[in-house]
């Protein structure tokens with residue numbers, strides 16, 4: 001599955017206002033004695049985690065952005081340099097590194113193409129202080145998560161996994177909304193080549209395995225509150241539901257009823273009557 005950079009850009013603002021919670025504070029406290037921090041951001045997309053943390057992490061930062069999507073991975077340094085420019089920060093961009101200055105801090109960003117499931121083959125984890133992952137693990141199976149985590153254990157590496165999907169609601173409430181949201185959630189956990197993704201249960205399953213591996217954990221909520229004026233975001237959500245639910249229903253009458261529901265939701269968006277809340281859970285583990 002490849003992710004549309006416009007979608008990643010759209011969700012950035014919602015992610016940013018959702019994730020000020022106790023996990024973030026705990027992470028900042030945990031590293032407060034470090035003058036420099038080496039971070040690997042896995043499933044980095046176009047670098048939203050750098051955009052979010054660069055200015056308020058107090059240390060100099062070296063980021064490595066790992067993603068298995070070559071388009072996103074190759075766009076990220078250019079997009080981040082445009083963002084640094086917009087913030088009036090001095091920056092230097094070379095073919096494989098971006099370096100910018102935020103107040104007294106120096107931030108360097110490099111990219112790496114590859115799968116987080118092979119992290120220890122791609123990165124020297126002994127030199128890393130923190131792994132970050134935003135909106136990534138609900139896509140992975142419980143077994144993949146276990147295998148991923150087993151790569152961090154030899155290095156006792158802390159992990160900050162934010163915006164793990166758990167539930168969605170539309171307002172005004174109506175029971176038929178919940179029926180299609182349930183089908184959407186079932187689509188997330190449908191059988192795929194690699195098994196079943198953790199989907200909405202992801203934070204619970206992740207926490208369980210982290211505890212088994214003797215990690216200490218703290219969790220916090222990072223919910224999107226999407227008001228009636230956020231047409232662009234609401235259209236993205238209905239578009240995702242349309243694609244996923246269509247794949248799960250086959251009876252012609254059911255399909256027709258679902259298409260009518262989609263048309264109704266789009267009308268509600270255009271009439272500024274639809275709101276949504278999307279629930280997520282953040283985990284910091286150390």
Ligand SMILES: C[S@@+](CC[C@H](N)C(=O)[O-])C[C@H]1O[C@@H](n2cnc3c(N)ncnc32)[C@H](O)[C@@H]1O
Nearest residue numbers: 008043044045048067068069114115116134135
């Ligand atoms: C929902 S996007 C989140 C992107 C980014 N973290 C953000 O917050 O904007 C999920 C990302 O995980 C990446 N991804 C999916 N499977 C991966 C894998 N096996 N290894 C590395 N990245 C992967 C996708 O390419 C995509 O960029």
